[in-house]
Amino acid sequence: MSSEKKTQDSTILDIAEALKLSPATISRALNNHPYVKEKTKDKVLAMAAELGYRRNLMASSLRSNKTNTIGLIVPRISMFFHAEAITAIQNHLHEHGYNLIICQSNDSVAMEKQLAGILYSSRVDAVIAASTLYTTDFNHFDQLLENGTPVIFYDRVPMSNTKATVIKGDDSRGGYLATSHLIETGCKRIAHISGPLTCNLYRDRSSGFFKAMQQYNIPVNEDWIFYQELTYENARQAMRKIFESSEVPDAIFTDNDTSAIAALEFAKEVGISVPDELKIVGYSNDPRTSIMTPSITSIEQFPGLVGKRIVEVLMDLLKDNTSDVKTQSIITPVQLIRRMST
Amino acid sequence: MSSEKKTQDSTILDIAEALKLSPATISRALNNHPYVKEKTKDKVLAMAAELGYRRNLMASSLRSNKTNTIGLIVPRISMFFHAEAITAIQNHLHEHGYNLIICQSNDSVAMEKQLAGILYSSRVDAVIAASTLYTTDFNHFDQLLENGTPVIFYDRVPMSNTKATVIKGDDSRGGYLATSHLIETGCKRIAHISGPLTCNLYRDRSSGFFKAMQQYNIPVNEDWIFYQELTYENARQAMRKIFESSEVPDAIFTDNDTSAIAALEFAKEVGISVPDELKIVGYSNDPRTSIMTPSITSIEQFPGLVGKRIVEVLMDLLKDNTSDVKTQSIITPVQLIRRMST
DNA sequence: TTGTATGCGTTATCAC
């Protein structure tokens, strides 16, 4: 306890004292308030710099009831789509003077609930969230909404009504694009590896798949349809199951790229030629799809644009405090990126 | 202004009033203070739940001078090593009751400076940082250190003395392992694509490279040594330059995996057989290296362990307030992962 | 074991 080296933080009181001004004036000067003489402002800024003053955001937020901070909840930052979207979100928020608190739920509903609580405790000005695969009950976001904190769901969003704004990719179109592309290249026996139907993404991508199959009058083989967590291992198992029987597909559409990669590696290992004997389409346009041999056709989701759109909508929401609960629902475009696997 | 739907946040005063207790008791109960009757505690917790009470972290932090929040600055969350390390850090911090604010510098020194300021303003309890490629002056972290806020640098760390704790991988050993592996598989003409020498990583990996070359008495061809930002495009250009001349290398060691991938793709395009005519080793063991054909040998950095170690050290630092400035420097292990490219 | 009173650093509301 003898060697306390901590320099005490300087406060506006220190600046006020040094300049023989009142703390109120200092505060105004630092906030660029109009009712303060230019000369005074300059003096304050100079002294602030000299003292190494930094506004204490705790105190400021407590008093002003505004944190200038946005909370973000995602399953995992390592997923390509999210990493890109987050970066865009952070950069655009920064332009508007907002900070971002990034939290990972690890696809655990319990963790997501806890994080929503923490963000509420932090009194963030808004929350942006992509839910876990298994979130069906979105109650834990209600408290935020009730207190007037805007919530924007993106990518993985509630399937039932919500007072929150929703921004999602056009997944049913993505599923349709992928499937019809396979059909148009001549495939007639198409497998589909999808995710848990508790999640809107896979429900929608599946619906696109079925729509295309029906439209082109292609029979669906139920043994080739999987709804499972889209891990590498699960996809390999599905492939094994599919290729055990005598009748085998000539194409496979997977609802993410990890599964597509697993499918391709399986095919290469057992000597199935891609794209000649089997065509493959993934989802998300993860950069990994382009470095495989052969490269894998996938669906681009434009994560950067999604992030930009999220911030635009959010700024609108934060601007007019008319809490007019104008619930929006926005669909962002997708695009087929054709590669060597088809 | 008429339709204000905001429910007012409830405070400990609301709980106190509802329970006919003093706010102090409520505060103590919520903080699990020993001097509070079990029964009272239960009543308080029940009422808190009923009122949807959530501690206001701004107020709490302001009063207690502790935010329970750690700030993190990284160049980019999308880099594999960092994504993994961050996840580990976040999970371990969470076990200790700490939250994490993740910030990206985008490898911009100006942004990094700004972020350090914001984290200071946020009065985070500590800062963990991996610097930009071009940070040579680490002054912007001084204010944090002077105020007794622990700073831990990891991965990309200051090369000069610092009062902060430093945790880095054994990069010179990594460079040595990669290079000696190539030599031991029979390579005699080895190229090396490294990063800017302003960054400790590339300086160390290079020194490992030269050490191995010298030890095995292999001559270094200066035309095959590059110090450049390790982007895909830069690596392609380097490859073009290398393979323009008549004498070509039989191996290449790149200081990251993106460059290794670029090298492999270049080789495949121009018909150089890997590993027969050219062997390749990358760095970081990015999952992409294992899905290429052929898969690429790389250096594993154990990001999960690094993250764990960071939190361990940090908890130590936060425990004893004896600000004894015990500057530590920790080296974490690396390992060669041999694959088909060698 | 509980209550009273004070202050954390800032901003907002008055006055002047």
Next chain:
DNA sequence: GTGATAACGCATACAA
């Protein structure tokens, strides 16, 4: 334009 002062919500020293 500037100053005095209260208040934001909570935690703690001190009193009871």
